[in-house]
């Protein structure tokens with residue numbers, strides 16, 4: 001079988017290797033599609049402190065069950081499945097609290113262990129979820145990105161009728177727009193690129209703001225009668241924007257951060273205290289796959305408009321080059337593995 005392997009920083013290639021051995025509590029997945037994520041590029045660029053090399057990256061992948069481990073009874077060969085990349089121990093204080101995505105022993109498939117940019121992968125059976133017939137495999141590749149959005153709303157404690165301000169109209173921002181629609185939440189989205197804002201609008205964003213053309217803070221205050229927005233999601237992940245978010249948040253509002261930067265961010269205490277703001281982080285997903293699968297099966301998510309490119313495994317290096325050189329042209333790029 002063939003795999004795309006990252007040997008080290010900016011060093012990756014397609015290699016021929018053996019199908020991985022299968023342990024008793026694993027299933028072997030014949031990978032059909034894998035999505036390329038910004039965090040795969042972070043590993044290639046040496047910007048992910050958790051990744052070790054050599055590594056087969058890819059944490060957004062789907063396929064069919066090829067083989068079942070001796071202690072696994074839950075699956076049948078040939079079933080279409082999606083892989084939740086979050087491996088947690090089930091024993092630690094965080095797992096006991098129901099916060100398994102920040103487990104002390106957390107491992108992410110495609111980061112800490114080998115992932116989906118390969119033709120066959122052995123994964124723990126507990127990370128594998130069977131797909132209903134109504135969801136095709138290509139669309140299912142987006143379940144993981146939507147689970148990130150679902151987790152954001154869970155962390156924001158959002159309810160129908162709320163308004164959310166989203167920074168960044170990349171794939172994560174666009175999945176947040178779509179999940180907002182499903183939950184009956186209206187969305188205002190900010191981005192520097194008009195073409196991305198146009199896509200956000202087509203996907204149901206109520207209002208778009210380009211800070212190159214207008215002042216985000218003034219526009220949001222005008223839209224909300226000077227109250228600010230109750231919910232903010234930072235899918236732009238730019239540390240210097242945090243003070244603006246604190247000013248734009250409504251009293252008792254919640255701001256959800258998604259970035260992984262280790263840069264310091266200035267924060268004015270007074271904005272947080274006078275309005276009693278809540279600042280939360282959102283990492284990966286906490287058991288959100290079943291919810292997303294339900295929405296997708298009900299036809300509530302527009303997956304087609306998120307997929308902009310499809311590559312074969314052999315041409316995957318050119319996909320990486322394209323994302324590096326012209327990121328504004330790419331929404332989700334998929335790799336077809338067979």
Ligand SMILES: [Zn+2]
Pocket residue numbers: 037038039059060144145
């Ligand atoms: Zn991802």
Ligand SMILES: [Zn+2]
Pocket residue numbers: 088089090091092093094095096100103104105106
């Ligand atoms: Zn744990």
